Amino acid sequence: xxxxxxxxxxxxxxxxxxxxxxxxxxxxxxxxxxxxxxxxxxxxxxxxxxxxxxxxxxxxxxxxxxxxxxxxxxxxxxxxxxxxxxxxxxxxxxxxxxxxxxxxxxxxxxxxxxxxxxxxxxxxxxxxxxxxxxxxxxxxxxxxxxxxxxxxxxxxxxxxxxxxxxxxxxxxxxxxxxxxxxxxxxxxxxxxxxxxxxxxxxxxxxxxxxxxxxxxxxxxxxxxxxxxxxxxxxxxxxxxxxxxxxxxxxxxxxxxxxxxxxxxxxxxxxxxxxxxxxxxxxxxxxxxxxxxxxxxxxxxxxxxxxxxxxxxxxxxxxxxxxxxxxxxxxxxxxxxxxxxxxxxxxxxxxxxxxxxxxxxxxxxxxxxxxxxxxxxxxxxxxxxxxxxxxxxxxxxxxxxxxxxxxxxxxxxxxxxxxxxxxxxxxxxxxxxxxxx
Numbered sequence: 001x002x003x004x005x006x007x008x009x010x011x012x013x014x015x016x017x018x019x020x021x022x023x024x025x026x027x028x029x030x031x032x033x034x035x036x037x038x039x040x041x042x043x044x045x046x047x048x049x050x051x052x053x054x055x056x057x058x059x060x061x062x063x064x065x066x067x068x069x070x071x072x073x074x075x076x077x078x079x080x081x082x083x084x085x086x087x088x089x090x091x092x093x094x095x096x097x098x099x100x101x102x103x104x105x106x107x108x109x110x111x112x113x114x115x116x117x118x119x120x121x122x123x124x125x126x127x128x129x130x131x132x133x134x135x136x137x138x139x140x141x142x143x144x145x146x147x148x149x150x151x152x153x154x155x156x157x158x159x160x161x162x163x164x165x166x167x168x169x170x171x172x173x174x175x176x177x178x179x180x181x182x183x184x185x186x187x188x189x190x191x192x193x194x195x196x197x198x199x200x201x202x203x204x205x206x207x208x209x210x211x212x213x214x215x216x217x218x219x220x221x222x223x224x225x226x227x228x229x230x231x232x233x234x235x236x237x238x239x240x241x242x243x244x245x246x247x248x249x250x251x252x253x254x255x256x257x258x259x260x261x262x263x264x265x266x267x268x269x270x271x272x273x274x275x276x277x278x279x280x281x282x283x284x285x286x287x288x289x290x291x292x293x294x295x296x297x298x299x300x301x302x303x304x305x306x307x308x309x310x311x312x313x314x315x316x317x318x319x320x321x322x323x324x325x326x327x328x329x330x331x332x333x334x335x336x337x338x339x340x341x342x343x344x345x346x347x348x349x350x351x352x353x354x355x356x357x358x359x360x361x362x363x364x365x366x367x368x369x370x371x372x373x374x375x376x377x378x379x380x381x382x383x384x385x386x387x388x389x390x391x392x393x394x395x396x397x398x399x400x401x402x403x404x405x406x407x408x409x410x411x412x413x414x415x416x417x418x419x420x421x422x423x424x425x426x427x428x429x430x431x432x433x434x435x436x
Contacts, residue, residue, distance in 0.1 A: 024128055026101050038064055040069075042061070043074075045058070049132065053267070054247070058132050072097075072109065101129075135162045161220050161222070170183045178284065191215075242272040257274070279292065328359050348360060
């Protein structure tokens with residue numbers, strides 16, 4: 001079959017012009033609207049199995065971002081994008097967004113000026129077609145149907161049923177309102193969730209493996225995520241909590257790892273497993289400089305930054321879910337002094353309680369902070385600028401803000417009950433008397 005060309009002017013209605021695969025010389029071109037529209041998002045389907053829902057399709061996507069139009073292509077499962085070419089970087093275009101399988105076998109995303117925004121790097125490797133497999137794997141193949149490149153080898157934030165990830169592989173996700181990066185990593189001795197910020201890395205969830213075993217790879221099966229050792233023997237698994245089979249596992253923008261099944265009656269994907277169930281146990285539930293209370297409310301920590309002196313202010317009754325490298329056998333003063341001397345340090349957690357050794361954890365951000373029992377053995381300090389005598393004042397001010405918020409909520413509830421029982425009820429009785 002000879003080359004074909006789609007030229008589409010995107011609008012706010014679904015578009016679907018597709019065939020089973022892309023062959024050498026085929027390309028899909030999407031014309032960008034001339035006037036910028038802030039909320040604009042459109043897609044054109046170029047491979048679609050056309051099976052029963054939910055099914056996979058491959059699409060070219062144009063989205064309005066930061067005053068420009070970004071160009072990408074993706075694999076979509078139902079309504080969920082499970083693989084995206086722009087996961088790590090954006091490609092902005094002016095007139096057209098074009099996906100082409102060149103004569104040399106390279107899959108390229110480019111614009112009208114032939115600027116290349118993404119490439120598979122498979123030129124000269126005998127590629128003859130791009131095919132979307134039933135598993136959702138988008139693959140470049142040669143004439144013997146050998147895979148030369150596939151999305152399963154380049155995971156973004158999602159792992160599909162039947163997909164395997166080797167040890168050292170990872171999924172990644174980004175908090176759009178912050179500079180942090182979340183990763184789910186398969187290591188030789190554990191599975192772990194990490195938050196990375198300014199070249200520092202902190203864990204906040206992990207599943208350890210016995211010391212005498214090493215992970216070779218993990219595969220998502222119908223019952224959940226299966227972990228295999230180097231002898232290809234299953235050594236552990238994370239089971240889903242539902243009779244329906246697992247369809248995909250995704251690392252969300254909140255940093256939580258979730259497995260999903262499909263509810264036919266509801267017509268949508270629903271979660272079957274969550275690595276983190278408590279809101280306050282998420283890495284940044286209240287953002288940076290936010291604190292998650294025992295009632296799962298968010299408070300904002302504010303500190304005075306007047307003056308030139310630098311000191312560590314303790315916020316009583318809190319800890320953090322973020323765990324990084326620690327230094328043992330330090331005193332509390334040595335722990336806080338080490339942060340003052342380190343320009344990249346913003347906060348520290350000092351642990352010294354029953355069942356704990358003396359450990360000092362250093363952080364380059366104030367995050368994952370949550371309220372704990374006062375006598376827990378956790379001491380959380382934040383680096384601030386200010387003069388002598390600020391420490392106690394700041395401590396009291398923060399605790400008062402927390403008390404005011406909780407007290408205000410109680411007052412609102414009691415006030416509402418008072419209005420109902422005394423005001424509205426009196427009015428209703430008066431109205432009944434007038435009618436009578």
